[in-house]
Amino acid sequence: MGLVVQKYGGSSVADAEGIKRVAKRIVEAKKNGHQVVVVVSAMGDTTDELIDLAQQVSPIPAGREFDMLLTAGERISMALLAMAIKNLGHEAQSFTGSQAGVITDSVHNKARIIDVTPGRIRTALEEGNIAIVAGFQGVSHDKKDITTLGRGGSDTTAVALAAALEAEVCEIYTDVDGVFTADPRVVRKARKIDWISSEDMLELASSGSKVLLHRCVEYARRYNIPIHVRSSFSGLRGTWVSNEPQGDQKVEQALISGVAHDTSEAKITVVGVPDKPGEAAAIFRTVSDAEINIDMVVQNVSAASTGLTDISFTLPKADGHKAMESLTKAQPVIGFDSLRYDDQIAKISLVGAGMKTNPGVTASFFEALSNAGVNIELISTSEIRISVVTRADDVNEAVRAVHTAFGLDSDTDEAVVYGGTGR
């Protein structure tokens, strides 16, 4: 039996009971003959409480100190988890990101891992310990300052350690049973996916599926680490994510992996843009200079009579105000007519490598939406994904219609829904 990396999110270790439950599960893996490395997030609301404290002393907390503060959260959970394991009669040692060799760049609050040197973890494992590692944190390569990895950081820690330690699998324990063909809170007949390719998972993650973040899947894809997403509550087999199917997983890939939706975006339309070279570039340079990531972009053919066109793009709602401000400021230079801001939109995406070789998919997708009476406002496609923007009000109905149309509905109402996690 080989080495397993397990990651537990904040909702799995929300209190002493949760920690004891997780400790039992970890010991189970150890008893089954595995070497076990565990990556753990901060307990429940700890991070929010620390953020609240920071805001009480400083309206804009400094990055270095903010990271120092937040990393206290994992320090608490990992030490408690190690204690709970030792209380079950097994040896365990906890390690900070720095001690575990998680080396990052120096960008505080959203550092990127640039190297993993887990010498102390290897030693701890060889001595028979279960190694507990603080998720979400590392140490900067140049200044040796404590850094945090930003959203989804603990998952990324787990995958990065799994890669460095050449683990058999990286198990991501969460509060849902795996990756579903659609959000089970919207589609009661959503099915748990047994296996999904890294490629499809990447598209789902960037289309609004929240179970795994893009960044962590991308890391696992690059280092060819299989991820097993599963529930820390049910103990059921969850969803395997890997570049190729593993062992007994069904070899034939599904046509469609799933339907994702996202209501966190807004749409900005730049109206009356002169249809000449450099205009679109000027608009998107303005937005990018404000450090805003845009998602979908659509430009209509210009009306011959006026020589003017409209350009629409979507972006995170959180950045909406900043983008409108930057564009308004640049209006005299760029020379468009006006701006329209719309945050009542939803994005619905169909993902599946199978659509590469099935030209009918796009047509079926639009038909399904049309039959459900859902109006399409923007369209964008990649080789294995089709996304549309609709009214926010239509999103649930649209997702259900598409899910049914592509034969993804389960025979039973099997989906079990728990709360959501943050980090």
Added chain:
Amino acid sequence: MGLVVQKYGGSSVADAEGIKRVAKRIVEAKKNGHQVVVVVSAMGDTTDELIDLAQQVSPIPAGREFDMLLTAGERISMALLAMAIKNLGHEAQSFTGSQAGVITDSVHNKARIIDVTPGRIRTALEEGNIAIVAGFQGVSHDKKDITTLGRGGSDTTAVALAAALEAEVCEIYTDVDGVFTADPRVVRKARKIDWISSEDMLELASSGSKVLLHRCVEYARRYNIPIHVRSSFSGLRGTWVSNEPQGDQKVEQALISGVAHDTSEAKITVVGVPDKPGEAAAIFRTVSDAEINIDMVVQNVSAASTGLTDISFTLPKADGHKAMESLTKAQPVIGFDSLRYDDQIAKISLVGAGMKTNPGVTASFFEALSNAGVNIELISTSEIRISVVTRADDVNEAVRAVHTAFGLDSDTDEAVVYGGTGR
């Protein structure tokens, strides 16, 4: 102006308001031209809350993991303090014990500092920063594990850093105005001491005065670091503790520095010990093997008729049960008659280097107690201290009587009393 080390206890940084208040005081010192290093304890009850969590997951938490857990407390307070200082427009960086170069032995929960290598602190100071250092913690020299220093650890951190950085002074900020001639909660007319020798302070600390712990004073004495104990609330000049008087401090030392009392001890009497060589040794070897520190020891002259004697000693109440158990087990071997346990005692000590050259002090001390109707049960003396054990009920009256008899009473009821601190 030189380098100042300031230490703030948990009650000074109990909440966001406290942290902001302390930040202002630190910035004041910086504005006065000092280089400033700050050692900070965990906020208010944080440590107790963490201990409570630990006990929920494990009845006897492992030392290494317990230290990892507890050090999260200072991590939070130091990061918040650095943020609050930056919010006032000054540069600050926080450092863990490990980052600050506090190197300890490997005894978890009560590690001893064996070296301080504050390279990062020096760099931070040279770059114009205020350096904030986590108190109470270090890193073990051999295993690079996180350690904690036990009771009074933050004070010790401050003094050790002051020594390593050759600071002008180590300021210990607390919730009282300084060291008093007696506990102001007992003696309303207790006076704040302007200056006290390290030697006398050591005796007061081991006799029950809680403002400074023995360990921290001993460290400061060895490295000749002046300590200034003062209130973080009032901002008044407090008490200077140093080997020799500093600058304008009055050069002539007082006859008596103060009266200390201690109600945390119990007394064990071993009754009917055969008066022959090796008996006392056997008794104290038994107690010492149980890792119990004893304080006063008194052996009476044996009664000629029986050849038996009684041996009494005092020890922390917390160790009382363990000591009785060990001695009872050893009774058949040692061969004494019986054991008596008494936890209704108090120790009252008079401390002052002046008593070396004033033979009347002992007599005056006993007279004062006798006039107050206080019965003496045990007596023990050193060159600069006399201690007696009395009934616990008599302690307040005894302390007041002695305080008055040696002319220590202030002309006014000046003593201001706040709560007490732990770490």
